[in-house]
Amino acid sequence: MKSCQNWEGNGNGRAGAFVVVGIDPGSIATGYGSIRRTNAGIECLGFGCIRPSQQSPFTARLEEIYDRLVEVIDTFRPDRVAVETIFHSRSARAALIMGHVRGVVLLAAAKAGVQVFEYTPLEVKLSVVGSGAASKKQVQFMIQRILSPSGRLSSDASDALAIALCHINKTARGSYELLKR
């Protein structure tokens, strides 16, 4: 898990202080990123990516993703978890595989008693970049600019932080404008 430098925004305190872990589920790579929101602004607590060995059976990969997410939740002790929702998929087969991963992601949150929020990729891009057509690189650029993460930020971890940030923006009116600066 990598840490981020503090980022001092001017949060308006309307939503109170909380920690959110964003998760971008995938069978090859599941990104995660944690952000604390306080009245003083937002702070990236850490991020990372779970990449189970593709040689392992699918069941073992699901178990690894679950176990690692249990650790992530135990480390950051979030008040909320934010996960990307998909409504459209290139195929039913791809949706089925994605569903398996999302199943263990939601279970890890449920077992920790943490409420789960879901956002579409469109909502995340609109919230973080200001355009629903934003590329992964544009999302990554904005996340780097806003959160100044130390160390290499993979696109999966960047997407996860974007989901967490989307949740913060949705719950705290005013922060959207703040992020566009």
Next chain:
Amino acid sequence: MKSCQNWEGNGNGRAGAFVVVGIDPGSIATGYGSIRRTNAGIECLGFGCIRPSQQSPFTARLEEIYDRLVEVIDTFRPDRVAVETIFHSRSARAALIMGHVRGVVLLAAAKAGVQVFEYTPLEVKLSVVGSGAASKKQVQFMIQRILSPSGRLSSDASDALAIALCHINKTARGSYELLKR
């Protein structure tokens, strides 16, 4: 969980003795059924159906399915778990939801260290009824005839027992003919 009467087949012992739990995953109803295979034949150990409240959030329903399956595995202590695979779905959305449930099913098996086997609906129907076009009622009829379950057998539990039976048939050559009597 309901029990079944013993059914004395003339197993050929080639596959050895084992217990298999068949699982038919679904977000509304997840059926399960356990069969023991010995050299003396096959015996239904029990069956049931997990129906989480549809008023509960999806995350809580997934947790209930997982927790109940952990109990089922703890009760029957299977050597193997057999689950239905889907390759085709009426929509990506339906496949995604099914995937969530299968994810927690596979995790419950992985956490118990039990190997998972997967069969398509076609394989299950062919194995139990002898026709890939068999209806749910036909599957239920054959399961009732072969395993003589005591108590009402729901179609979900029947499908789960059919998946378990399919696994037994696939692993023990000769038992397929046996079941057609």
